[in-house]
Structure formats: structure tokens, C-alpha cells
Amino acid sequence: xxxxxxxxxxxxxxxxxxxxxxxxxxxxxxxxxxxxxxxxxxxxxxxxxxxxxxxxxxxxxxxxxxxxxxxxxxxxxxxxxxxxxxxxxxxxxxxxxxxxxxxxxxxxxxxxxxxxxxxxxxxxxxxxxxxxxxxxxxxxxxxxxxxxxxxxxxxxxxxxxxxxxxxxxxxxxxxxxxxxxxxxxxxxxxxxxxxxxxxxxxxxxxxxxxxxxxxxxxxxxxxxxxxxxxxxxxxxxxxxxxxxxxxxxxxxxxxxxxxxxxxxxxxxxxxxxxxxxxxxxxxxxxxxxxxxxxxxxxxxxxxxxxxxxxxxxxxxxxx
Amino acid sequence: xxxxxxxxxxxxxxxxxxxxxxxxxxxxxxxxxxxxxxxxxxxxxxxxxxxxxxxxxxxxxxxxxxxxxxxxxxxxxxxxxxxxxxxxxxxxxxxxxxxxxxxxxxxxxxxxxxxxxxxxxxxxxxxxxxxxxxxxxxxxxxxxxxxxxxxxxxxxxxxxxxxxxxxxxxxxxxxxxxxxxxxxxxxxxxxxxxxxxxxxxxxxxxxxxxxxxxxxxxxxxxxxxxxxxxxxxxxxxxxxxxxxxxxxxxxxxxxxxxxxxxxxxxxxxxxxxxxxxxxxxxxxxxxxxxxxxxxxxxxxxxxxxxxxxxxxxxxxxxxxxxxxxxxxxxxxxxxxxxxxxxxxxxxxxxxxxxxxxxxxxxxxxx
Numbered sequence: 001x002x003x004x005x006x007x008x009x010x011x012x013x014x015x016x017x018x019x020x021x022x023x024x025x026x027x028x029x030x031x032x033x034x035x036x037x038x039x040x041x042x043x044x045x046x047x048x049x050x051x052x053x054x055x056x057x058x059x060x061x062x063x064x065x066x067x068x069x070x071x072x073x074x075x076x077x078x079x080x081x082x083x084x085x086x087x088x089x090x091x092x093x094x095x096x097x098x099x100x101x102x103x104x105x106x107x108x109x110x111x112x113x114x115x116x117x118x119x120x121x122x123x124x125x126x127x128x129x130x131x132x133x134x135x136x137x138x139x140x141x142x143x144x145x146x147x148x149x150x151x152x153x154x155x156x157x158x159x160x161x162x163x164x165x166x167x168x169x170x171x172x173x174x175x176x177x178x179x180x181x182x183x184x185x186x187x188x189x190x191x192x193x194x195x196x197x198x199x200x201x202x203x204x205x206x207x208x209x210x211x212x213x214x215x216x217x218x219x220x221x222x223x224x225x226x227x228x229x230x231x232x233x234x235x236x237x238x239x240x241x242x243x244x245x246x247x248x249x250x251x252x253x254x255x256x257x258x259x260x261x262x263x264x265x266x267x268x269x270x271x272x273x274x275x276x277x278x279x280x281x282x283x284x285x286x287x288x289x290x291x292x293x294x295x296x297x298x299x300x301x302x303x304x305x306x307x308x309x310x311x312x313x314x315x316x317x318x319x
Numbered sequence: 320x321x322x323x324x325x326x327x328x329x330x331x332x333x334x335x336x337x338x339x340x341x342x343x344x345x346x347x348x349x350x351x352x353x354x355x356x357x358x359x360x361x362x363x364x365x366x367x368x369x370x371x372x373x374x375x376x377x378x379x380x381x382x383x384x385x386x387x388x389x390x391x392x393x394x395x396x397x398x399x400x401x402x403x404x405x406x407x408x409x410x411x412x413x414x415x416x417x418x419x420x421x422x423x424x425x426x427x428x429x430x431x432x433x434x435x436x437x438x439x440x441x442x443x444x445x446x447x448x449x450x451x452x453x454x455x456x457x458x459x460x461x462x463x464x465x466x467x468x469x470x471x472x473x474x475x476x477x478x479x480x481x482x483x484x485x486x487x488x489x490x491x492x493x494x495x496x497x498x499x500x501x502x503x504x505x506x507x508x509x510x511x512x513x514x515x516x517x518x519x520x521x522x523x524x525x526x527x528x529x530x531x532x533x534x535x536x537x538x539x540x541x542x543x544x545x546x547x548x549x550x551x552x553x554x555x556x557x558x559x560x561x562x563x564x565x566x567x568x569x570x571x572x573x574x575x576x577x578x579x580x581x582x583x584x585x586x587x588x589x590x591x592x593x594x595x596x597x598x599x600x601x602x603x604x605x606x607x608x609x610x611x612x613x614x615x616x617x618x619x620x621x622x623x624x625x626x627x628x629x630x631x632x633x634x635x636x637x638x639x640x641x642x643x644x645x646x647x648x649x650x651x652x653x654x655x656x657x658x659x660x661x662x663x664x665x666x667x668x669x670x671x672x673x674x675x676x677x678x679x680x681x682x683x684x685x
Contacts, residue, residue, distance in 0.1 A: 083661070093664035096410065097616045101661035104613060108653030115648055116361060233478075233604065236412070240471040283486035286602075290475040294461070301467045 003272060005147045007261075010268055012153065015260030016160035017042075017219040021238035022245060022252045023167045024211025029247060030171065031204025032184040032197075034311040036099035037084050038212050039235025040106035041077045045213020046220045047110035047125075048076035050227040051117065054127045061130040063155055069217060070159070077213015078206045080106070085205035089198055092313035107229040114229070125227040131155065156218040163211065168249040180204055184307035187314045197314045212238075244293065246305040258296070262289035341673070342666040343617060343624075347631070350659030357651055369645040373652070376638030385518025387633045388527045389592065393418070395530045395629035396585025397611025398618060399537055400578045405620040406541055407574040408554030413458060413473025414582040415608025416480030417451040419598070421583025422590040422605075423484045424450030426598055429503025429591055430492045439506040444529075444587045451583015452576045454480055459575030463568040469575070477604055485600045499597040508593030522594035530588060530626075533581065537622040540577075550574050582608065613660055632656060 021038055028035035035041075049069040056065060080102070087098035111123045118125065135141075136150040171177040182190035183200040191197050212235070219234050220227050241259055245252030266285040269275040275285070354373060358366040377387045397414045404411035411417075424446035428439065435442050457476050461467035492501045512525040541547040553560040553570035561567045585607065590596050614632060618624030639652030 087661065087664050091665050091668050093666075093668075094616075097664035098661055100612050100616060101657045101664065103609075104653055104660065105657035108650040108657060111650045112357070112361075112648055112654065236474050240474045243468045243471045281486060283482050283489075286482045287479050290478045294457075294467075294472060294475050294479075297467045297471065298461060298465045301461075301465055304466060304468065306468075 005151075006271075007264055007268070008148045009152050010264040011257070011260045012149075012157050013222045013260075014263040014267075015256045016157050017215045017222070017234060018238050018241050018260060019253055019256040020160050020163055020218060021212050021215035021235060022241040022256060023163060023249060024208035024215065025239060025242040026167070026208075026245075026247055026249065026252060027171075027180070027204045027211070028208035029204075029242065029310045030184045030307055031180045031201045032187060032307060032309045032312065032314065033085070033088050033201050033205050034095045034099070035081075035084065035205065035208050035212075036096055036239065037081070037102035037235075038208070038215075038238050039231065039233065040099075040103040041081055041209050041212030042216030042219065042231045042235045042238075043106040043110055043229060044080040044216070045073040045077035046216030046227055046231060047106075047114070047229065049073035049213070049217040050125050050127055050220055051114070054125050057128055057130070061128075063131065063133075066131045066155055066221070069221075070156070070214060073213040073217035074210040075213075077211070077216070078209040081205050081209025081212065084209075085202050088313065089201045089205070092315065095311055095313075103235070110227075110229045123229060127225060127227070129221065129225050131221055154218075154222055156222065159214075160218065164249060164253050171249060176203075181307075183314075184309055187309050191314075191316065197316075201314070240293065243306075244297065244300075246300075247307060248305065259289055259293060262292050265289075340624075342669040343619065343628075343663055345669065346617075346659045346662035346665070349662045350655045353658045354651055354655035357654060358647060361651075362646060365645045365647075369642045369647045369651075372641040372645060373635055373638040373655070376641035377634040379641065381518045382520035383637055385514070385521025385523035387630065387637050388514075388518070389522040389524070389594065389633075390636055391629045391633035392526045392530045392592070393585045393589040393607050394610045394614050394632060395534065395626055396588060397582050397607050398614025398625040398629050399530075399534055399611075399622060400582035400585065401611045401615035402618060402620040402622060402625045403537055403541070403581060404574060404578040405615060406554065407550045407570070409462070409571070409574055409578070410470050411455070411458075411473060411575070411578045411582075412470055412612065413455065413476050413480075413579075413608070414585075414611045415605045416473070416477035417454045417579040417582035418586040418608050418611075419484050419605040420454040420480045420586070421447035421451035422586030422598060423487060424448075424583065425507075425587035425591050426488070426492060426500050426503060429507030430501050433504045433506070435506070437506055439504060440509050440591055443503070443507050443591050444509075444584060447583045447587025447591075448580045449583070451586065452580040454583070455575045455579020456572065459572040459579075462575070463571040477608070481602065481604055484598065485602070488598050489600055493600070494597075497597070498601075499599045502597065503591060505593075507591055509588065509591050511593075522592060524592050524594075526588035526592055529584075533584065534622045534626045537581070541622065546573075582611070585611075613656060616660055617663055619663075619666070 021042060025035050025038050049072045052072045053065060053069050084098050084102055087093040088095040114123045114125055115121055131154055133153050140146045140150040179190060179195045180200050182195060183197050187197045216231055219231050241252060241255045244255040266288050269285045355370050358369045376383065378384055397418055400414045401411050425443040428443040428446045432439060432442060454476060458469045458472035461472050462469045488500045494501050509524045509526045512528065514523045549565045550570050550573065553565055553567050557567045614625055614628045618628035635652055635655060639649045643649055
């Protein structure tokens with residue numbers, strides 16, 4: 001039973017950053033802008049917020065510091081994504097190109113800035129992790145459920161779940177969501193009924209920036225105690241989860257859970273007795289999440305639900 | 320861009336050939352300018368010295384120039400791989416995996432097949448090509464038959480390839496002490512073709528010539544053959560191509576396979592360069608694949624443009640290594656490259672400006 005609780009807790013560590021970032025990518029692509037820059041945005045959000053934590057941790061600690069860092073991560077991610085928005089919306093640039101530029105820019109800038117700003121002159125940013133919640137009061141005492149979801153967690157896990165619910169409501173139950181989706185499917189039609197396509201696309205990209213930055217912070221805080229200008233390819237994995245999830249919030253959540261669980265098995269197989277007994281090379285477990293995803297895709301990709309106008313710059317004058 | 324031309328049916332003068340290099344050069348100028356500003360911010364006293372290294376470091380000596388060509392070789396190949404796929408409207412983000420799987424093929428032949436004598440390097444490169452092609456066949460097949468988005472399958476095959484290569488290296492050609500692959504036999508190294516005399520002290524070898532030849536081959540294949548036309552047509556519109564009698568499944572698969580073969584050769588060219596390069600057993604994706612995306616974009620997805628883009632990035636990278644002498648971090652080079660690519664994305668706006676300019680001029684004449 002303890003193994004099960006451990007697995008579920010670990011799965012959350014892998015799933016939540018993927019979920020949050022993929023949901024961000026969903027808003028961007030649903031508005032019609034392909035966002036391959038998620039990796040770079042995550043790095044930027046992680047960099048700014050971890051730098052903030054490392055400077056403030058002498059005066060603050062615990063959840064208040066984490067909440068402020070979350071705010072910083074979201075703002076910095078959104079601001080950084082403006083570069084992508086400007087290129088792909090105003091300048092009608094190829095969205096893959098500007099996204100790639102951002103991916104290259106983010107680690108370079110964060111290494112450069114970390115060396116400039118930190119008194120020690122090194123590129124790694126150290127921080128003390130004071131954010132883990134050993135047990136949520138009251139809820140943590142519930143048998144089984146308490147062990148699974150309310151012990152040994154981070155606040156960010158609940159924020160991630162909340163974002164999922166808000167995202168689904170925002171996309172399908174509000175005027176804003178309807179307009180956003182229209183801009184990704186048929187911008188000319190949206191424009192003809194008075195929707196400002198440019199503004200909606202800016203909104204989409206900036207939401208993806210905010211959530212991408214937040215995802216970067218969540219990834220670093222839950223897996224490490226220093227930031228070294230990388231999020232280990234999680235931005236690209238989130239992109240994969242987004243496509244896997246067919247641009248739909250609930251399916252994205254399932255895809256992120258699936259991938260997170262597979263990733264957990266591959267990361268922790270050595271502490272699961274019956275898996276160790278199989279005597280299979282560790283590399284097999286390392287490959288399993290990726291192979292499993294490919295296999296699932298083979299059976300689930302018949303009908304792609306990609307937004308029709310994603311990747312096409314909107315030109316008001318085009319016929 | 321192109322779809323718009325088709326939609327309107329109005330034949331606007333094709334200035335893409337003229338606007339291509341011009342917008343790239345403008346982008347490079349802007350990138351260098353921003354690089355200079357960053358140097359000024361970080362250390363005004365030595366900024367000029369640092370900038371001089373970026374501009375001139377690559378031609379500081381014959382050795383440096385040789386090393387520029389050596390560094391350019393693998394990224395030209397991965398760039399070509401990505402560019403080739405782009406021309407057929409596929410986004411091969413999996414060049415990283417194909418590159419390292421190709422490198423594995425080359426290293427396996429290079430270590431194990433010593434009986435091949437002086438043909439060993441040729442067989443090694445062929446193995447790299449086949450390994451890379453096979454690795455790209457997976458996303459190709461999945462795209463053609465199961466409609467799996469190639470971006471996601473390429474990301475997955477990148478990781479699978481990385482782990483698989485580490486696993487195979489560890490169980491076949493592993494050097495325990497250094498945690499990397501065994502050195503390849505001397506005959507497995509690509510001949511220097513006298514280039515080492517021309518650029519003494521550098522790591523250059525015949526691999527650069529091979530890369531240039533493959534660029535030319537790719538240009539001819541894409542622009543002068545029916546097969547290349549079919550690949551491109553299929554990229555523009557899968558269904559229209561099928562209607563025109565082109566087997567669209569075969570086209571998608573072939574495009575991916577050729578693209579993967581190119582990335583694989585890139586891996587072979589680097590790991591058989593005789594420059595002391597080994598496959599390190601660590602969980603890191605090969606960065607050459609991602610640099611390839613930058614190279615392809617900067618080269619406007621044109622095979623010859625890719626060649627020059629690869630040279631440019633290698634050139635400022637060598638300059639950047641010298642820039643450290645003036646006390647600057649090498650990441651400034653990445654910032655410059657990123658800026659260049661970012662502004663290269665504005666090509667469409669620049670092209671439109673040029674077009675308006677031309678049209679106005681033409682209007683006055685008539």
C-alpha cells in the first residue's frame with residue numbers, strides 16, 4: 001500500500017508541470033498561434049522566479065514565498081511570450097521560427113543574467129526548498145485518500161488542478177473561450193462578427209506564457225534545489241502532451257497523467273520490488289514512457305482535432 | 320505566403336529569391352548589433368575587444384578557419400535534414416535522435432569492422448546513413464499510415480534513440496573508465512584529403528566536402544527532379560497530390576527517410592572525424608539536432624542557404640570561444656544567434672516592403 005501512495009505522489013510531481021504547460025499551449029494554439037516556444041518560456045519563468053526565491057529566502061519562507069514566486073513566474077513568462085506574440089501576430093512571421101528563437105534565447109539569457117546578477121558569478125541558482133507540505137491539516141487524516149493526495153505534496157499540485165478546471169470552463173463555457181476558439185478555427189469568420197482577432201491571439205499567447213512560466217517554476221521546485229538554465233525538455237514533452245490530448249483540456253489532463261505515471265515507473269522502478277525482480281535493463285524502463293506514448297498515439301490519431309487556422313498568420317486583407 | 324498567392328490567383332512577382340538573402344543579412348546585422356549592446360552592458364571597457372573577436376575570431380588563423388569548417392559540418396547536415404523536411408511540409412524535430420542513432424552506426428562499424436580495411440570509413444558513413452534513415456522511418460510510417468503528428472513522434476523517438484544508443488554503447492563498445500564509446504580504428508576516420516595541410520592544426524577533414532556535395536545533391540533532388548516535385552507537392556496538399564496520381568504515403572515516408580539519412584550522416588561525419596569525439600553515455604539529447612533547426616530556418620530551408628547558415632553559426636561560435644579571452648560568457652553567441660533567427664522570421668514583412676517598392680518602380684516606368 002505504501003508503494004501505491006508513493007507512486008501516486010511521484011506521479012503528481014511529473015504530471016502537474018506537464019499539465020499546466022500543455023494547457024498553456026492549448027490556449028495559444030486554440031487562438032491560432034502555434035507555440036513551440038514552451039520550453040523557452042518555462043526556462044524564463046523558472047529563471048525569474050527561482051532567482052526571486054534565492055534573493056528573498058532570507059526574509060521569507062514557505063507558502064507565502066512560493067505564492068509570490070508563482071506570481072513572478074507567470075508575469076515573466078507572459079512578458080517573454082510577448083516576443084512570440086509580436087512576431088507571429090503583428091509581423092506575421094513563421095511561428096516555428098520565432099518559437100525556435102525563443103527556445104534558444106531563454107537558456108542563453110538566463111545563464112548570462114545569472115552570472116551577471118549573482119555575486120558568486122556562477123550560472124546555477126541555489127535555493128532552499130521550504131515548500132513541501134508534509135500533511136494538509138484535516139484532509140491529510142482521511143484514510144487512503146489523505147495518504148494519496150494530501151500528504152507530502154506541494155501547493156502547486158492543487159493550483160495545477162484548479163487551473164485545469166478553470167481552463168475547461170474558460171474555454172467552453174464563456175464568451176471569451178468561444179471567441180478564442182473561433183479565432184483558431186476560422187479567423188475571418190470571427191472578424192466578420194466583430195471579434196478582434198489580433199487581441200484574442202495576444203490573449204491566447206500570453207495565457208500560454210503565464211502558464212508556461214508557472215510550469216517552469218513548478219518543475220524546478222518539485223524536482224531540484226538549484227536552477228541550471230534547463231527544464232530537461234519538459235516544454236517539448238508538454239507540446240507532445242498537448243497534441244496527444246487533442247487540444248482538449250480533459251484529454252490533455254489524461255495524457256499528462258498517463259505520461260506522468262509512465263515517467264514515474266521509469267524513475268522509481270528500482271524501489272518497486274517486483275519490477276526489480278524482472279531483471280530487465282534500466283534503459284528499458286527509461287524508454288517505456290516514450291514507447292508507450294507512441295503506441296497509444298497509433299490507436300488514437302485517426303482524427304486529428306487540431307485547430308484549423310493554427311500556424312497561419314491572420315491577414316485582414318486576405319480573401 | 321505561398322498559399323496566399325495560390326488563393327488570389329494573382330501572379331505577384333516572385334521576389335523570394337532576392338528577399339531571402341537580403342532579409343537574412345539584415346537579421347544578422349541586427350543580431351550582431353544586439354550582441355554588441357550586450358557586450359557594452361556587461362563590460363564597457365572591453366566590449367570592442369570582445370566584438371572584434373566575434374567578427375574576426377573565425378579568420379584569426381588558418382587553424383581557426385579550418386575549425387569553422389569542422390564545426391559547420393555536422394550542423395549543416397542536421398540543418399539540411401530539417402530543411403529538407405520543411406520543404407515537404409514536415410517538421411522534423413527528431414534530427415537529434417536520428418543524428419545520434421546515425422553516430423552509433425558509424426561508431427559500431429568503426430570499432431568492430433576492422434576487417435574492412437580502407438573501406439571502413441565508407442561503410443561507417445553508410446551505416447550512419449541507414450541508421451538515421453531507419454530512425455526517421457518510424458515517424459514517417461506513423462504519419463503516413465496512422466496520421467500521427469510527426470512533431471510528437473519525433474520528440475518521442477529523440478528520447479527513445481538517446482536511451483537506446485546509450486544502452487547499445489554500454490553493452491557493445493563501452494569504455495568503462497571514461498564512460499563513453501571506444502575509439503574507432505584509424506581506417507574508420509574520414510580521409511583528410513590534404514585539408515589538414517591547408518588548415519594546419521585544425522580538426523578539419525574530408526567530411527566538410529561530403530557535406531557540401533550532399534547539399535548540392537539535395538538542391539538538385541528537390542528542384543530538378545520529378546521525385547522532388549512530388550515530395551513538395553505532397554507537402555503542399557496531400558489530397559490534391561493523391562488526386563494527381565502521386566502516392567502520398569510513399570512521399571511522406573520517403574521525405575522522412577531522406578531527412579533522417581541526412582541527420583544520420585551528420586552523426587557519422589562528426590564521430591568519424593578523427594578529432595577525438597566519443598559517444599558519451601549520459602541522458603542528454605544531442606544538441607546538434609536542435610541547432611539544425613536554427614540552421615535550417617536561417618538558411619530559409621534552402622539546401623544552399625543551409626550550407627551558408629551552418630557556416631555562419633560555426634563562424635560566430637569559434638569567434639565566441641575567443642571572446643572568452645576578453646572575459647565574456649560564450650552564451651552571448653547564443654543570444655546573438657537567437658536574435659538573428661528571431662529577426663529572420665520577419666522575412667515576410669521585408670519581402671512585402673521590397674515588393675511594394677518594386678511594384679511602385681515598375682508602375683512609374685509603364
